[in-house]
Amino acid sequence: MALSLDALTPETARSVDHPRKHQPATPVESRLSMPTQSLSRWSAAEKQSFASPAPRTPYLARAFVFGGAALLTAYGAREMYEVVSVSRTTLLQYGLFALFTLNFSWIALAFTSALLGFFALLFGLAKQPPKAIERLSSRTAIVMPVYNESTARTFAALEAIRESVEKTGHGAVFDYFVLSDSTSPDAWIAEERAFLRLREKLGPDARLYYRHREKNHHRKAGNIADFVTRWGGAYEHMIVLDADSLMTGDCIVRLTAAMEADPRAGIIQTLPIILNRNTLLARLQQFAARMAGPVIATGLAVWSGRDGNYWGHNAIIRTRAFAAHCGLPDLKGKPPFGGHVLSHDFVEAALMRRAGWSVYMLPELEGSYEESPPSLIDLSVRDRRWCQGNLQHSRIIGARGLRLATRQHFATGIMSYLASPLWLLQLVVGIALVLQTTYIRPEYFSRDFRLFPSWPRFDPERALWLFGITMAVLLAPKILGLILMLMDGAKRRASGGAIRLTLSALIEIVLSALIAPILMLIQSGSVFQILIGGDTGWNPQRRDDGSIPLRDIVRRHRWHTLLGIVTGLSAFLIATSLFLWMSPTILGLVLAIPLSWLSGSLAAGLALKRLGLLQTPDEYLPPAIVERANQLQRENAALGYDDEEALAVLHRDREFRELHEAMLPHRPHRLRGEFDSDRVMAEAKIIDAERLDEALAWLKPRERMVVLNDRALLSLAMRLKS
Template sequence: MPPEQPADMPVQSLSCAAEHVRQHTSSLAIRRWWVLGGAVLLSLWGVYEMYSVLSFAGLTFIEYIVLALFSLTFSWITVAFTGAIAGFLTVWKRALLGRSRTMPPSVSKTAVLMPTYNESPERVFAAIETMSRGILSTGQGQAFDWFVISDTTDPQIAIAEEIAFAALRERLGDQSISVYYRRRNRNIARKAGNVADFCRRWGGGYEYLLVLDADSLMEASTMLELVRRMQADPDAGLIQTIPRLINGTTIMARLQQFATRVYGPVMGTGLSWWTQNEGNFWGHNAIIRTQAFMQSAGLPDLKGKPPFGGHILSHDFVEAALLRRAGWKVLIADDLEGSYEECPPSIVDLAIRDRRWCQGNLQHSRVLPTKGLHWISRIHLMTGIMSYLSSPLWLLLILSGLALALQAQFIRPEYFSGEFSLFPSWPRMDAAKALNLFIFTMLILFTPKILGLIAFIRHSAACRAVGGISRLLVSFVVEVVLSALVAPVMMLIHSGAVLSIFLGRDAGWNPQRREDGSLPIRELIYRHRWHMIMGVFLTIAAGLNSTALLAWLSPAIAGMLLSVPLSMVTSDQKVGERLKQWGILRTPEEVSQPDVQRAMLPIRAEYDALIASSPSFRDFLKEPRWQALHCNLMDVPTALRKGEVDALEVVAREKLSQAETLTEALHYLTQPELARVVSNRQLFIQLSQLPEELCENVHHAFAQPESANVG
C-alpha cells in the first residue's frame, strides 16, 4: 500500500440532524407530482374498486383483511407503473436528440476500490488489469490508483490473492499504473467497514473514490466521464451508474440479463427522472466525492444485536441518504453506458444473496426516523423495506382470498342478521367489477415490461443484434413465463427470510457464486421442500372448493410444485448454453461483447492458469519467497479497545503453542483461527517454522468445519 494519508471520518448521528448542511439546488417538484401523485391516484382508484367488489353485499371480517392486504400490495406496484411511463418518454426523447460526451483535459486523483470477500482471485485481478490498461491507453493512467481491498478469510483464497497480486505487479512492469493490495486482519463492519477503513487511512490523498464490486467491469471512457461529471458539478456527492448484467451462463442468469437489458433502461431512467438530486446508491459501480463521503456518511452501529442491530448491512441506501442530508447531490447516471456486473446463477444463489439483503433492508426500519433526512431518501429506504415485506403480504393475500372462498363453500352463512329483515344476507361479490379490476391490475403489472420492449424495439441496432422482432418476442414470452413460475418461489423464499429475521436469526456473510449454480438433486429437494409442501396445500385447498379457484391459483401453484425441476433446469449451464445457441433471451452484449469484456478474456485465461498452478497452503508455508511475499503484504494490526480481547487470536496462539509439528497445528486450528494466524506476522512465522511430519491422510485446517474442537 502507498504511504498513509489519514483523514477524519466521523460517525454520523441518526438522532440529531447534520450540523453542516450545504446550500443546494432544489429538484423539480412537478416530476414528483407526476410520478408519485399519479401513483397515489391509481392506488386510490384500485382500492375503491376492490372495496366495490367486496362490499356488494356487505363486508365480512375476512373481506376486510383482503381489502387491507390488497391496498398495500397494489399501492406498491403503481409507482413502478408511473415511473416507467416517465422513463419511456425520456428514453424516446433521448433517442431523437442523441447525446454527446466530452473528455476532461485533466482528471483529479481518483482511487478505484475493488472490495473482495472470498471471491475468485482470477476474476478480480484480471478485471483490475483490464480496466487499468484501458485507462492507461487514454493517457490518464497517472490520475488513477487501483486498490484491491480484501476481507478474505479463507486461507487458500488469501494466498491465491497474494500470488495473483504479485503476478499483476510483474505483468504491468514499470508502466504508469499504480496497483495496491490490502487484506484486513479483522473484518469489522463488512464491506462498508472495509471502505471506511480505507478512507480513514488513505482517503486524504484522493478527491474521488470509484467504488466497484468483485464482479464489476467498467469501460475506461465511462470512468473518465464519471470523473468529468464530478468535476463539472461541485455539488455532486455521488453519481451512480446503472450496470448491465453480463457473463450469464445459466437460464436464471440470462433471464436476469434479458430483463435488465430490455426493461431496465425504462425503469432506471424513470427513477432517475423523478428522484433527480435525491437519487440512490447501490454500493458499487459509482463515483463518490471523498470529502463529502467522509464528512457526512460515516455509519454508526445500530443499538442492539443482529439481525436488527449491529453493523448496517445494506449500507449503500443509508450512505446516499446521509450524503443528501448534508446537502450533496446523489445522482443516477441513467444515460451512461459501459458499466457492467454479473448476477447469481440460480434460484438458490438468489435466495442466499437476498437473505442478506433482506436483513439489511429490514434494518432500514431503524434508520427511517433519522433526523434531517430528505423525504425522498425516506422513500428509498421504505422501498428497500417493502421490496421484501411485499412477499409475505402477497402470500397473506393469497391465503386470505383462499380462506374467503373456503368460507363461502363450507361454512354455513348467517342468512338473517340480528336485525329484522325479510330477505337473507347472501355472501356475494360483483363479478363484473372483479374482472375489470383484474384486467386493470394486470395492466399496471405488465405496462413497464411492455414499454421497455417497445423502447428496445425502437433501438433498431439492438433489436437486430438479438435476432429481430420475432426472436425478441419469443424471448419476451419465455421471460414472462419463467418469471411467473419463479415469482411464487421467490415470494416464499422472501417470506421465509422475513420470518427468520423477525425470529432473530442473523444472515452471516457468505461469498456469492458467480458462474456455476448447479446443486445435487438431494440438496435441491431439501432447499425447496417447504415450497413444494405449500404448493400441495394450495392445490388440495383450492381443489376442494372448485375447479375455477384451482385454475385461478394455478400460476402460483405451478411454480411451487415445480420448484425442484425449475431450480435444476434454470441453474444448469448446459441448458443455458442450449438456449443461448437458439438465440433465446439473447442480449446485444452477448452478440457483440463490450470492449472491456473482450479485452479481459485472454487476461482471465492467464490468471486461471496461474491460480491453477499455485502452491497448496502447506507448500506456501514452506517456500521462503512466498513467506516473504506474505509478510510484506500483511496489514498493520488492528488496535483493540481497552479491555477488548481477540478471542480467536488467543485460542489460535494457545493451540500453536501446543502443536509440535505443522501437521498437528493444521489439525488443531479451525478455519477462522487459521485465518487469524495468517493475518498475524508473529503467529504466521511461528506456524511456518514448525517441523514437517511425514504423515498421510491428514486434512488441512481449512477443510475442517468451524465447529472443530477448540480445546
C-alpha cells in the same frame, strides 16, 4: 524492467511471482477524519454551502409519478370495493380490500415511475454525461473490496479495467486498490500472490495497491471507511467496485469528468448492465434487466433528480464529502435490527444528501457492468442479506434532517420485501373467503330483517376486469422496455430480431411468473425470521456458473413443493374456480424443485443461447472489456492460485513468505496475561506436529488465519518438515 508474463506457464509463473526488490503494498497514508454521524440530531447549519444556485427539484415529474400512482390506486381500490360489496361485506372482505389496496399502491408507483422513464427515453429527457474530455484535473482511486473471492476473476477484472483506462490517455490520474476483508487463509494468500504477479507484470508505473484487514469490522462499509480514513486524503474521488464489477475506461473517465464538472455532486451512480453468465436464471435476469432496467432506472433518475440513491458499487464518490458525512453509527440493540448498518449504501446516500451534496444517476452512461447469481438458491442467499438490510432501514427512515425523497427510497426498499408476505396474506384471506362462501351457512335471520338470506358474494365480472388491470400494471415496465427495444433497430437486430425478441420476452414473463411464488415464500420466510430475531451474517456470494447438488435443491424446496400440492388439492376441493385462479401460484410451487434445478442449469441457458433466445445486445456484440476480462480470467485460473493451501505455499516459497511478512502490519507486543485462545491452540498444534501436513490437518481455519497474521507463529510453522 517489467517482467513479461503473457507466455508463462503455471510452473514458471510460480518461480517468478515475486521480485526481490519489493515496493510497499500500500502507498504513504494520507489520512482523513471520518466522524460518526448522528441519526437523532441534525441542524440545517451543518449543510454544505455552495456558490452556485441549487438545481431545480423535478416537482412536475414527482407530481406525475406520485399523483398518478395515487389516482391509479384510488381507482383500483374503488373497483375492489365494488367487487366485495355486492352484498353485506364481512370482516374478511374488508381485510382483502385493505391488503389489495396496499399491494396495488406498490405496483402502481412502479408503473407510473416506469411510464415516466419510458417517455424520458422516448424523447431524450434523461440527464446526459459529458462527451468530450480534454483532461482530468483530479486524482481518483478505483477501489475493489473483496471477501473470499476468486482471485482469477477479481484480478482479471481489475487488470482489464486498468488496460481500458490506460487506452483513454487519462490513466495517470487513477490508482487502483484491492481492499481485502477475506477470512479464508487460502483466499488471502492467493490474493497476495495475484497482486504481486500483476504489479510485476504492469511494471514500475502499476499504481496498484493491496491491503488486507485482520478483522473485517463493519464488513464492506468498514472496509471502505478504512480506506477513506487511511488514504482518502490523497484522492478527490473514489470509484467503488464490487468483485463482479466491470467498467470501461471511457465510462470511468466520463464519470470522473461529470464529477469534476459538478461541484455539488457527492455521489454519481451508473446503471450497471447484467451480463457474462450463462445459466438459465442468469440469462433470464440479464434479458429482463436489459429490457426493463433502463425504463425503471431512467424513471427513478428523472423523478429523484438530485435526491437520488446509491447502490454500493459502480459509482463515483467525492472522498472528502464522504468522509465528513458518511461515518455510519451502530444502531442500538442486537442484529437483525441493531448493530452495524448492513445495507450501508442507501444510508450513505441519505447522509450525503442531508449534508447538501447531490446524489444522482446517469442511466445512459454506457460501459458499466456486473454479474448475477447463477441459480435460484444463490439468488435467495443474497436476497436474505438484502432483506435484512432493507428492513433494518425501518430504524433509519425517521432520522433527523433527511430529504422526503430519501425517505421514499428507504420506504421503497422496505416495501420491496414486505410486499411478499402481504401478497401471501392476501392469498390466504382470498382462500378463507372462498371457504366461507362455500361451507359456512348463510345468515337467514339478519338484524335488518331482510327477506332473503345474506352471505358474502363477489362480482365475478368486475373481479376478472380488476385482475386484468393488475396484471397489466405489474407487467407494464417489461412491456414498455420491449416496445423501446423493438423501436430501436440496432438493439432489435442485436437481440435476434423482432420475433425472437418478442418470444424471449414471453419466455422471461412465463418463467418469472412461475418462479415468483417460490420467491414470495422465500422472502416471506426471510421477513418472518428477521422479525423474530434471526441474523443472516455475511457469506461470500457464489458467482460462478454451475449447478447445485440435487439433494441440496430438494432440501431447500421440499416444503415449497409440499405446500403447492396441499394448496392445489384444497383449492380444487373447495371450488374449481379457485383452483384455476390460483393455478399459476400452485404450478410454480409444485415445480419448485425442477425449476430451481433448471435455474442453475448451464445446459439450459446455453441451449436458449444457441437458439438466439434471451439474447441481449451486449451478448450479441460483447464489449471488448468483457472479452478481455474473460481471457485474463482463464490465464489466471491456469496459475492455480485459488486451489493451493496457504501455509503450504509459504513453506515452499521462502521469497514469497518474506514478502507476505513485509505486508503484515506492525503490532505492539502482547501484554502479560493477554490470552488469545486461537493463538494458544495454534501454537500448541504446531509445536506438537513434526511435519507440515500434520499441522495442516490439525489447524482450524481461524487458527490458520492467526498463524498467517503472526510472524513468530509463522516462523515456527515454517520449521516443520515438508
